Amino acid sequence: xxxxxxxxxxxxxxxxxxxxxxxxxxxxxxxxxxxxxxxxxxxxxxxxxxxxxxxxxxxxxxxxxxxxxxxxxxxxxxxxxxxxxxxxxxxxxxxxxxxxxxxxxxxxxxxxxxxxxxxxxxxxxxxxxxxxxxxxxxxxxxxxxxxxxxxxxxxxxxxxxxxxxxxxxxxxxxxxxxxxxxxxxxxxxxxxxxxxxxxxxxxxxxxxxxxxxxxxxxxxxxxxxxxxxxxxxxxxxxxxxxxxxxxxxxxxxxxxxxxxxxxxxxxxxxxxxxxxxxxxx
Amino acid sequence: xxxxxxxxxxxxxxxxxxxxxxxxxxxxxxxxxxxxxxxxxxxxxxxxxxxxxxxxxxxxxxxxxxxxxxxxxxxxxxxxxxxxxxxxxxxxxxxxxxxxxxxxxxxxxxxxxxxxxxxxxxxxxxxxxxxxxxxxxx
Numbered sequence: 001x002x003x004x005x006x007x008x009x010x011x012x013x014x015x016x017x018x019x020x021x022x023x024x025x026x027x028x029x030x031x032x033x034x035x036x037x038x039x040x041x042x043x044x045x046x047x048x049x050x051x052x053x054x055x056x057x058x059x060x061x062x063x064x065x066x067x068x069x070x071x072x073x074x075x076x077x078x079x080x081x082x083x084x085x086x087x088x089x090x091x092x093x094x095x096x097x098x099x100x101x102x103x104x105x106x107x108x109x110x111x112x113x114x115x116x117x118x119x120x121x122x123x124x125x126x127x128x129x130x131x132x133x134x135x136x137x138x139x140x141x142x143x144x145x146x147x148x149x150x151x152x153x154x155x156x157x158x159x160x161x162x163x164x165x166x167x168x169x170x171x172x173x174x175x176x177x178x179x180x181x182x183x184x185x186x187x188x189x190x191x192x193x194x195x196x197x198x199x200x201x202x203x204x205x206x207x208x209x210x211x212x213x214x215x216x217x218x219x220x221x222x223x224x225x226x227x228x229x230x231x232x233x234x235x236x237x238x239x240x241x242x243x244x245x246x247x248x249x250x251x252x253x254x255x256x257x258x259x260x261x262x263x264x265x266x267x268x269x270x271x272x273x274x275x276x277x278x279x280x281x
Numbered sequence: 282x283x284x285x286x287x288x289x290x291x292x293x294x295x296x297x298x299x300x301x302x303x304x305x306x307x308x309x310x311x312x313x314x315x316x317x318x319x320x321x322x323x324x325x326x327x328x329x330x331x332x333x334x335x336x337x338x339x340x341x342x343x344x345x346x347x348x349x350x351x352x353x354x355x356x357x358x359x360x361x362x363x364x365x366x367x368x369x370x371x372x373x374x375x376x377x378x379x380x381x382x383x384x385x386x387x388x389x390x391x392x393x394x395x396x397x398x399x400x401x402x403x404x405x406x407x408x409x410x411x412x413x414x415x416x417x418x419x
Contacts, residue, residue, distance in 0.1 A: 003332050007319075041333065045340040053370065060304045060376055067297035070289040074296060074384075078399045085406050093416045100339060139395055144288045153288070210300075211403065214377040215410040221367075221374060222413035224351040225340040228366035229332060232315040 018241020024261030029055035029181030034268035048179030049220035055181030071203035084172035091176025108273025176216035303376035311369030
């Protein structure tokens, strides 16, 4: 196939992924990396670099509105982002050091684990406010946000801060190693483990990505694992798709689309696993 | 979204303003430099026809095959249209560091020591990653 076909196909595919990702409630990176590494000719090193950059662009673009509306808490993000950004560097270095088939196999396993996570875990809209742990109290990880859907202010208080930090350390490794945005892990960690209300967890997750993915993206960029012909059409495609997806959110059958996302992930994860094991090349 | 600024701290609002400006400038740079690349205004370092031969390679072999430098070595090559794209990519990757620097100033002035220390540590981590000193370049 002629070289110029690939960026056009990439743009079209990432545009659709952007729409589907928003409607399915996942980040674009988690769909992009397994699908593009499984079905496009680019080496996995470049796909992961592009995956990080497009997750970063999406998080940066969403950041201002989330921060201004109070649907993301910067104060809560600061310690978690610090831990995640340190470990994402190690994840990126590990991912670039391991053979591609090992990373591809592990990527397939992680994507299939995400499918199970999406099928089994249900978030809690507003967890009960509990007494803070020592670290949470010291860092004043609490606040109030206004939920327009509930029509009232919601108080929140982070708990299990040490366990939360440990979880974000692991999330950072996975984000850096596989080039995934890691919103799929941020939201349950913030909501179920740290007791942050679901909507605030989703907004804060986006802000966290903008920091955690920055450090890992620099490792890929400095190593030379960024191809403009792959990165730019993908970033533009997914961001335009996300904008359309956000507009369709009110009318689209989101439950059906979430099921489609799960099927897509299961297929792409299986493809990555089998490709890594040399069973489907 | 119903705005409730009374629940949003001043530093969070300022961070949002800086982030907003940063992402807009970054996207303009990304699109403008890619337009130059795609339109063939300047010659690329890697000819388009050779791209399919090298994008299938792992990054180390890709660098060896193309003679491209790693780290910040692309800067002297921005006369090539493909390397020009790294201006936008690098700018977008620097936006968070710039916002954190602004945030650090606000927190230090307010005497919020714990958060200021976390923010300063984050600036060190991100700067180290961006510098290429941590395993990024060869």
